[in-house]
Amino acid sequence: METISILPPELIRMVIAVIIIISFLFLNAIMMGYAERKIAGHVQRRPGPMEVGSHGILQMIVDGVKLVGKELLIPFNVDRTLFRVAPLLSFTPVILPLLVIPFSEKLQARDLNLGLIFIVTMGSVNVMALLVGGWGSNNKYSMFGAMRAVAQSIAYEIPILLSLLAVVLMCNTFSLKEIVAAQQNIWFVFLQPVAFLIYVVAGLAETNRNPFDLPEAESELTAGFHTEYSGMGFSLFFIGEYTNMFIVASVATVLFLGGWHGPHLPYGEYLGVVWFFLKVYLLLFLMIMVRWTYPRVRFDQLLNFAWKYLVPFSLVNLLITAVLVKL
């Protein structure tokens, strides 16, 4: 009995939640990596990975083993501490937002009443990782990648915040659980279509996905900010990127697509997670399709698009929402 009272149950619960989330991150990265390569293959009329396992289904696991086994190369004359810290910095902040996302009515690690701000905050820390990695590599390609990442994230964070704020104004809360609960009858994508479009476009840019993948544009910058990283250093950036995509898709699901709501299921308060994941992976599928269908934009087009179109549109949208809510 003594041991039970010493370790508080809430702490044990959080530790278990974090362990589940971290294992989910790796699983998600493996699935997304496989899906990405398969979809890329089919878009380009080739089969994609086929050799390892049936239809190449074990390909990513083999790749993972290879990446773990690889030597961590540290280039000559770099800032060693910063070079090593950057992948960790990119990986850690993406764990935390998953703690507050309501996967179903009763599957949520922690319901913060500032959940949305929490997610946005962690997203802003992620840019730091790209910066530190790009600058620490002592390589001009990495440096340019990092600079582009910053300019891009500064530009696109504003429309993201403004589009999220429109939804927050409608339900008067930052708690993700309450926002989902407010969509019982009608999803916000129907009430806020403009905000949804702005969020998805800016979310693509925020996760450095094509057509906004300027920070790692292969044809110009080798691999951008992670040019110098090998083995697990690269993998952590890679997992961070896929998790970021998952978070953007989850936030879109929670705020616009009604979260766990869907046709009735038995044990709905737990099995709502099925609908949640269906919506999230549908969005992720869309993001992958966009990557393999559209060409990359130019950097000036990217910034012009954010400052001249997305920001004014989201401001007007917010204003109209505020007036309508007040009426």
Place this chain on the structure above:
Amino acid sequence: MTFYQIIAEGLFFAFVILVILGSLITIRAKILMQTVLGLAVAFLGVAGIYFYLGSMFLTLMQILVYVGAICIVLIFGIMVGYTPTEVAEKAIKDWRNKFLAVLSAVTAFLLILACVLKTDWIPAVADDRNFSAAHLGQEFLYTYCLAFELISVILLIAIIGAIILARGGAGGMITDPPAGKEVAAVQEEKGEAST
């Protein structure tokens, strides 16, 4: 002492150490980039102390604004303006600047000291004031409306200052010697070619 209290105390000292370490890195680092990263560490520590004092909203705002925005803009400035191996200035030779620096530092210290001495501190546990986002918003827009608006005037001044600096200053404060040299070099080459 319960388990939670031990964790809380440990976290408090961890955050304080983080602030002190970050500040030390900020003033001791030889490379400008490390200076800003030290500043980011110190800001994170301050955010942690807000968390310890029970205001989630202030914690998140501290990270969002100071680490996520201010530090990143500073780093961006450094990346645009300096090479990666740039070393921070070691000694300020100008006596006038030195005097002004010491003066402002001492004044700021005295002001903070006066505040610390004047306040009668209550333990964080006994402090049951409301720090929620809703309450803070109300206070800012009703009780402390004037101060809030004055801060935005300061921001306006900063923006105007930035624009003036970017456009070359009131009296042409920023001249651009490298560009001038390049132009001169090009002109020399042209001159040679023509003669």
